[in-house]
Structures are given as structure tokens and as C-alpha cells.
Amino acid sequence: MNSPAEIPAGHHVNSPLEPRALDTGALYRALAESDGLDGFLQELTERAAHVVEPGECSVTLHRANRLRTVAASAGLVSGLDELQYEADTGPCVTAARECAEQHAPDLAAEQRWAPFPDEARERGVQSMLALPLTLNHGVYGALNFYAGVRDAFRDRRESARRLAAQASGAVAVALRIEREREIGLDLRAAMLSRSVIDQAIGIVMSQRRCDADAALGLLRRRSQDENVKLRELCSRLVTRVGGAPPRRGGFTERLPG
Incomplete structure (x- = not known):
């Protein structure tokens, strides 16, 4: 039987941390040049995964009366967000609905959000960080980070917070453009x-x-x-x-x- 797919741990885990930040100018250029909202959000997740290493990233938005994943970085194991939507609990669900940061440094010891922690570990995820996206017009969401090692985000939470704040503004603009287009x-x-x-x-x-x-x-x-x-x-x-x-x-x- 094949072993579960794992999110790559990344070679930066034990290397000296370098200060990283999202290139806001590049992000807004991506917004201007992207082929609609979906293309921009895909670009956002790829950039976010690079800024907050190790791990992968996805974007959750509440639209049409439900939470859904609108973009995910290329290496993200499929279905991690959906596990939480189906159970109606999990870091990304809580971050989006309660507009509050959710950090799970070790899913093996996590007591919240059952059955998500065990199911995520079966897919190779050991830690997770979900940050709320502050948007407008009743739309809310979360920027979700997954890693294949424990405590992957200990020293990257502040970078992730800055990134989520920057991403919130860009996503709000993208949603407004899409709304005007519609x-x-x-x-x-x-x-x-x-x-x-x-x-x-x-x-x-x-x-x-x-x-x-x-x-x-x-x-x-x-x-x-x-x-x-x-x-x-x-x-x-x-x-x-x-x-x-x-x-x-x-x-x-x-x-x-």
C-alpha cells in the first residue's frame, strides 16, 4: 500500500532564518496582469508559500453561503481544506469565521478540531497556521499554511501576519474588480x-x-x-x-x- 503523500519539509527548516516579506508592488502587478480573480489568487498562494517556508499555502473564502478553497500552491496535498469544511471545524474554518489567528504547532498533540488533526497527519501534515483575511461586503476568508514538520511556523508567524494583512488589501481590490466586471x-x-x-x-x-x-x-x-x-x-x-x-x-x- 502506498504511503500517504507528504508536504515537503523544505531545506530551510534548520538554516538561518532570513527576513522575508511579500513584495507588495509585485503582488499588485500580478493583480493587474492576472487573468481574473482566480489567476491572481493562484499567484498569491505561490508567493505566500515562498515567503512563509517551509510548507504550502491555500486561500479560503466564504462566498455563495459556503467556505471554499479558491487557490492553492502547487505542492499542497489535495483535500486538506475540504476535510475541515466537511467536518465544519478546523484551523482554516475557525480563522475565517472568528477572524482570529489559529496555530497548531503539533497536530499529533492537538486536542481541537477533531477529526481533522488525525486525518491531516495521515496526509503528511504535522503543523498548520491559519490567518484571517479581512475583506469587505460580507466576504471573509483565511490564508492557510501547512507543513510536513512540527512547529514549522514558530519563527515565521510575524511574517505570516504581515503577509495576511497585505494579502487582505489585494484580495479586497481583486474582489471589487470582479464584482464590477460581473x-x-x-x-x-x-x-x-x-x-x-x-x-x-x-x-x-x-x-x-x-x-x-x-x-x-x-x-x-x-x-x-x-x-x-x-x-x-x-x-x-x-x-x-x-x-x-x-x-x-x-x-x-x-x-x-
């Missing part, structure tokens, strides 16, 4: 739907010799009778009459001045 996409979708509906109204007005309000009323009644969304009904009508799918609105890209 609002823009919703607006665009609404305008495209309006364009298709307007085209269908024009067709009905021409066919029935009626005004726009009456044409819209006819389309709505048919939508209800056929149990089809109004936009889909209008799209079918425009395609049938025009012989091609409806035009997709009038969005024009602005060129730099």
Missing part, C-alpha cells in the same frame, strides 16, 4: 436582450398593424403560453423572419484618443 456583464446581457426584444416588437407591429405596447403584450402572452423565456421567443421570431440570428446590439469599442 455588473458590466449583467448590464451587457440585459442590453443584448433588449435589442432582440425590440427587433421582435418591430416584426409584430408590422405583421399585426399595432403599436409597440400591444406587440409586447402579444409576445409576453405567447411566452407564457409556450413556457418559453421572452428573449428566447423573440430570438426565434427574428431568426425565422430574417433568416439569420438576431443582431447583437450596438456596442462599439472606443479607440484610444
Whole structure:
């Protein structure tokens, strides 16, 4: 039987500690250059794992009414966060919900969060550190560090705290950008739907010799009778009459001045 996968202990454990800090400028450049929120969070975990060695890192966020792991460094053993979510207890769960740092220097001696400590040790984890991420708009989370040796974070907790504070600001900005992007996409979708509906109204007005309000009323009644969304009904009508799918609105890209 294969032995459990282990998180590498790292060759820095017994070496002199070097002062490390997250390059804030590089972090915000990563935010600007990343392909959306997920790409940025992945970059964040990789950088965090390098700053707080030995071990690996993940990011927990509370979104859509549940905790979930949104990114993890490349060497992290899969499922460590999920063990805690399923049991509804564990360092990352407590750190996120209570907005308080959680340190488990030796999971073999840990009395909290059962059954997570034993299950984590079976996967090669001996110590863990979870720090809260202070975010906005009801979103909260945690920056989680796992190591394959005991007491791995004794002299790195202050670095980890500074990193979590820096990461909180960057993640809050990333979430705001994502929220604004989603609002823009919703607006665009609404305008495209309006364009298709307007085209269908024009067709009905021409066919029935009626005004726009009456044409819209006819389309709505048919939508209800056929149990089809109004936009889909209008799209079918425009395609049938025009012989091609409806035009997709009038969005024009602005060129730099």
C-alpha cells in the first residue's frame, strides 16, 4: 500500500532564518496582469508559500453561503481544506469565521478540531497556521499554511501576519474588480436582450398593424403560453423572419484618443 503523500519539509527548516516579506508592488502587478480573480489568487498562494517556508499555502473564502478553497500552491496535498469544511471545524474554518489567528504547532498533540488533526497527519501534515483575511461586503476568508514538520511556523508567524494583512488589501481590490466586471456583464446581457426584444416588437407591429405596447403584450402572452423565456421567443421570431440570428446590439469599442 502506498504511503500517504507528504508536504515537503523544505531545506530551510534548520538554516538561518532570513527576513522575508511579500513584495507588495509585485503582488499588485500580478493583480493587474492576472487573468481574473482566480489567476491572481493562484499567484498569491505561490508567493505566500515562498515567503512563509517551509510548507504550502491555500486561500479560503466564504462566498455563495459556503467556505471554499479558491487557490492553492502547487505542492499542497489535495483535500486538506475540504476535510475541515466537511467536518465544519478546523484551523482554516475557525480563522475565517472568528477572524482570529489559529496555530497548531503539533497536530499529533492537538486536542481541537477533531477529526481533522488525525486525518491531516495521515496526509503528511504535522503543523498548520491559519490567518484571517479581512475583506469587505460580507466576504471573509483565511490564508492557510501547512507543513510536513512540527512547529514549522514558530519563527515565521510575524511574517505570516504581515503577509495576511497585505494579502487582505489585494484580495479586497481583486474582489471589487470582479464584482464590477460581473455588473458590466449583467448590464451587457440585459442590453443584448433588449435589442432582440425590440427587433421582435418591430416584426409584430408590422405583421399585426399595432403599436409597440400591444406587440409586447402579444409576445409576453405567447411566452407564457409556450413556457418559453421572452428573449428566447423573440430570438426565434427574428431568426425565422430574417433568416439569420438576431443582431447583437450596438456596442462599439472606443479607440484610444
